Amino acid sequence: MTVLLLLLVISAVFQTVCDDRDDSITVNLPFGSxxxxxxxxxxEFYRIPYTDPPVGKLRWRPPKDFTPWTGNLDAKDPPPGCPQDCMTEPYACPTETSEDCLYLNIFTPLKWxxxxxxxxxxxxxxxxGAYFQGSASCPLLDSRFLSNHTDTIVVTLNYRLGALGFLxxxxxxxDGNMGIQDQRMAMQWVKKYISYFGGKGKITLFGESSGAMSxxxxxxxxxxxGLYDYVIMESNGWTLPYRSSGDAELLGYQFIWRLGCVTIHCMQTKSTNKILKAQEMKIAVTDSLNLLMEVMxxxxxxxxxxxxxxxxxxxxDMVSNKTLLPPQIVGTTTNEGFGFxxxxxxxxxxxxxxxYMIILFGLFKFKSGDVEKLYNDLYKPPRTNPEYIQRLSMIVGDYLFICPTRQYVRTVSEGDLIWxxxxxxxxxxxxxxxxxxxxACHTAELPYVFGTVSLWGRQFSQEDKGxxxxxxxxWGNFAHAxxxxxxxxxxxxxxxxxxEASQMYFDTPNPSVTNNYKNKVCEMLDGIGYNRGEVFEDNYAENIPVHETENKPRKEEL
Structure with missing residues (x-):
């Protein structure tokens, strides 16, 4: 009797559709299938809503608990990306965009x-994607191979970008941070419902670039x-500062002025294209913070x-207070700065x-000469324009990614497991x-992590495949244990x-273990310090456009 009841429960949660095709499966959730x-x-299960669409009066509002669907949801078609002007390679961009974009995708092993x-x-x-571009459904991040080869369930998710996500x-x-709240809402959905897809083990949260920063x-x-157990951070831009509340308010007023609105009703009825145009604004390169904020x-x-x-x-601070951190994998590419x-x-x-001169001085001010001398002593001095660009890219990559990652890893390793x-x-x-x-530029590892080059017409060599x-x-071993x-x-x-400062050095024909990577450069940059904006607070009120403060919206417009 016990066995029979167990089989009935399993059948209620999971069933294979056996009509006129054998390549589909139906999962029964508490509210629908x-x-x-x-x-x-x-x-693959595409376009699963984890919150209500952030459109109309929900534009610029925190995500709400999703409205459960009734009946069956056909999860065949990938969701659109969130609104953006994608400037990267086509295989990393969404094929379509919409404000109705807050969906997640689930990939489970075939043997399930x-x-x-x-x-x-x-x-x-x-x-x-620097919080203004990217998508969970682009060919680069298709997770079919990663799921199959690692025996894991892989979830990818969309979240609001640009002004729609961070105004x-x-x-x-x-209040801002809608994009972060979107991510958390998706994580909560996964925590609550992933067991219906066979996910009853550990949850590893991982991301690359601004995804790692998230x-x-x-x-x-x-x-x-409580929403995850382990973390993987690929190419975290530790030096890139987040805005203070005051500076974010100033940016918000500039955006609203460019949008040509006074009321929230006006803001919530403007077209998506006008929002994308209004969020494109120049920031004067007067110091390192402004220069770095131009990127994000x-x-x-x-x-x-x-x-x-x-x-x-x-x-x-958590390390100093001996707060236990989850096991981590953290790393960078060797040429992070080219894209920047x-x-x-x-x-x-x-x-x-x-x-070369503007960025170097923008980042290091009067210490830029010391930085330049160190690199010229360690490497051949640049002489041509392409060589100067390569040198500048190396310095920027070291300062934004490689050396602050080293500093982070060294500190965390004193009390927690980190690779x-x-x-x-x-x-x-x-x-x-x-x-x-x-x-090996920024994002260079992603086609190997996801194994997806064949999805955009390329092929791995045997060495690359290996x-x-x-x-x-x-990555799979880490997710399991x-x-x-x-x-x-x-x-x-x-x-x-x-x-020993050991790191895995990924290259062909085989990965190897290296020690003390870029120690001399990083020791100097550690000494200079990474201005992450800890004290960057603007007295923004004096810069607020007058017509905005004189037209405070009525209570009912909020």
Missing amino acids: ITGYSNGESW TQDPQESYDVLVYIHG KNFWHGI VAVHMVSPLSK PWSPIIDGVQLTQQPFVALM VKFVQRKLEIEQEYL SYIWSKPITYISKKNACYNF LSEQTQAY GSPNSGTSELQWPAYNTG
């Missing part, structure tokens, strides 16, 4: 249908406690609720010959005209400690 499909590598009682660990991925304005009751936000936020004008806000400090500072330099050059319309890596495999799957061709499989094995060495690995990945 959802049908997913096989892609040959995994079962063979044994519905099997329990799987879960990887939840937060995409990058703050007191007068209109817009992971750090959730690590320091009590509001996200719209980003999480230190508002005292969602975020109380710069995440790096908060995490260092090209982005700033394009945004600020600076001639190439002036770019560190350097990704050195150059990019060869893009056009040779691309500045990052044959360099590197991808080894990378996925480490909080250690990259928990399963079968060709090479043991030593946990980081300040004595």
